[in-house]
Amino acid sequence: MMKRLVFALVACALVAGGAMAASKLRLSIATGGTGGVFFPYGGGLARVLSHKVPGMQVTAEVTGGSVDNIKLVGAGDADIGFSTIDSAVDGRKGVGAYADTGPQDIAAIAVLYDSFVHVVARADLKITDVSKLKGRRISVGSAGSSTEAIADRILAAAKLSPTKDVKRENLSVAESTAALNDGKIDAFFWIGGLPTSAVTDLVTTGRVKASFVPTAQLLPALNAKYPGLYRRFTLPKGVYANAPADVPGLGVSNLLFVSRDMKDETVKKILAGIFDNLAEVQKIHPDARQLTMKGASAPTAIPFHPAAEAFYRARGAAK
Secondary structure, X not given: OHHHHHHHHHHHHHHHHHHHHHHOEEEEEXXXXXXXXXXXXXXXXXXXXXXXXOOEEEEEEOOOOHHHHHHHHHOOOOOEEEEEHHHHHHHHHOXXXXXXXXXXXXXXXXXXXXXXXXXXXXXXXXXXXXXXXXXXXXXXXXXXXXXXXXXHHHHHHOOOOOOOOOEEEOOOHHHHHHHHHOOOOOEEEEEEXXXXXXXXXXXXXXXXXXXXXXXXXXXXXXHHHOOXXXXXXXXXXXXXXXXXXXXXXXXXXXXEEEEOOOOHHHHHHHHHHHHOOHHHHOOOOHHHHHOOHHHHOOOOOOOEOHHHHHXXXXXXXXX
């Protein structure tokens, strides 16, 4: 009798444990390539949320970046994503890299940090502005990525045809730095936080000396066609070892976003997990130090999820 009772209690405990495991909220974050900032940032967020939010288990996925992330979240294959603001705008409109899928019903939950638009070239070529990339073999980023989109826009702003005036390669940032180091390309574009590990490795240990091409002079032309998406962003000389002076460039904001259909309670749990543990989140990466409640809730070119707006209002951050 006692043995049957013990067995029954153990069985009930196992069933209860299984039910608790089954009820755990499991989420995935679509990040980016291993050489950029989205990947370590997303991995760090996954750890914080998994450890600090009861009943939540979050994993981070390597992806091609913003475009992949928006399509994955739009299709329901990921729950949270990182994206540059320009790619998110295109995604909501269903244009550019999203012409094949149509408009994506995504919503912002936090403005994270600004990325620098890197244009990196072999120093011996003495490329002092984007127009001098004419005839050169360059990487414009992974196919369909937000880097490719801004690369094409910058080339056009410099009065170059993105398809005819350069020899295009579609490489990730890790592939681009390796190709430049091996002499296979002359320059590459990359949108990333400061510092980006792959670029740091190139300028500190690479065989080829690299230089950074200024792009700030192209901002008026870009703003005329894409108002409000880009801003002046200076690369400080101390960020990368071989930049002897500040480089006047361009910047673009990065977002954390979800599907517009995500449950309000889930959005609130994600944001509470982030901002109740902000000091830990800010240790993830140098760019994570830019995250603040006020900055995260700043107006942006795509709408916030209603639950995110409610969260920021309740915390006194949103107007």
